[in-house]
Amino acid sequence: MELALLQTFSDVARRGSFAAVARDEGVDPSSVSRRVAALEQALGLTLFERTTRRLALTEAGRIYLDRIGPILEELADAVDTARDAVTEPSGLLRVTTSVAFGERWLTPRLASFRAQFPRVQIELILSDAQIDIAAEGIDVALRLGPGVEGTFIVSKLFDVRYRAVAAPSYLGRMGQPAHPADLKLHDAILFALPRFGPAWRFRTKSDSTMIEVHPRPTLAISNALAIRRAALEGLGIALLADWTIADDLEKGKLIDLFPNYEGSATDFDAAVWTAYSSRHYIPARLRGFLDYIRSSAE
Template sequence: MDIATLKTVVLVARHGSFAAAARALDVDPSSVSRMVAGVEAELGVRLFQRSTRRLSVTELGARYIAEITPLLEEMDRALDTARSAAHAPSGTLKMTASVAFAQECIVPRLGQFMARYPAIAIELIPTDDMLDLTAKGIDLAIRLTPAPRGDLISTRLMDTRYVVCASPAYIAGASPLTEPGDLRHHRCLRFALPDYRTRWRFRRAGKAPFAVDITGDLVIANALALRRAARDGLGPSLLADWLVGPDIAAGRLVDVFPQYDCSAAQFDTAAWALYPSRSYLPQKVRVMIDFLRQS
């Protein structure tokens, strides 16, 4: 049996169905089913338990797939190493990031990346949903979070911090905003996540962290729209520095409490690059991570 067939078996196990694996491979489901059946016939064991409702991996199938997966990754690594010795990084890089981070931090740099690596094609999926990388066939995800948990492998791209910001016009016309506690008297612009919409946290050197309960009539599920509302003078908002840094520098927004660290949950957050494999990092993924880290 060839490597492509074994990769198909692993893909079926990861996706949990012939149809889903076929969609990932852009082939007919019947061809995937035949390939798996051929492997089972050659091995003389059943790898998957089939029923009208679901497909599940048998005990022997799970052991077999666990054994061949690192071998397949090593084969990919060897192939990538051989190619990289003579060729520039190549292939299609499928990656995802939040809508705001993709627009502000990735898309403006893609021209430079693609000029440097013309043999790499980019498929970028901007979404605020936490996509399953393995199920969706995604090579790389950028997530904004404290240290990630779970099975994915992560590397820190850049530290992030949050600021409470408002437009100069809002500050000029509203009640004073000299201390975080003053936010209780303002209609804050709130991000539609539990940690962001009810309480903001603050920390100052030499002082204990504390939280301020916030309220407001406008809750928005998109950071770009929230920034626009803040620019338009609708109230103070808690936003990431990479999103509002240029606005603060240009005077469109003001960092209301520059002497404080601000957060919705944890103060130490970062942008992380996440990828599925523990033992193999394709060259196309590696150069993108290095590029984003250096930019």
């Protein structure tokens, strides 16, 4: 039995379509379909139920996948183990995170990572949707919340602090609030997302007493990058994660209005998390990436 046929069968089952696997490999979907058909003919089994709307494993296909899945994983681990023993880290690393975090925090650090690991190829998938890590063949996900379905190793990368910020142009026009309670008199740029309410909460490090404020909503945007841009343009006060605006604060493009307070539009335990598959062997390219981003976060 050709290993390539077994891997194609596993990939199609994981991705749920011939077309998706074909896109991953850069080939025509018909070639993927032919490989699966060749495996079915060799086994004398129908592995998939095919209709115009869906592709699903048959009972025989599910049983067969359950048996060969661990074998394929062991073989992949064996290749990585052997390669890592004799060469520097190499191969494809598929990474996913949100659009804003990828653009503002991760991408600026990739040049340094590539300098350390020139043989590692990175495929960065930026999406604000909750991508199915296993189905998409993701090696590591950087998430802004710990909730990840499936058997994955999840660990905190760093805590996130939210800051109320405004551009000097806005403050010159509207004045600077002296206390979070003053925000009710100021224009606010809100997150237009279901989990973000209209209230902003603040607390000091020394006092756990929470202050809840309803700023005056003048603009609502569903993307953190666009909110940052609106704040830079002086359209109002925004509550943004520190990783989004760190260089803006350093350059004076945005002003931290309440440096002694931490803010939140949801809860105060925000953090960035890493999630990756609990394989028996973690390839050197993934270990190197995890070590690198952890050191970058310190």
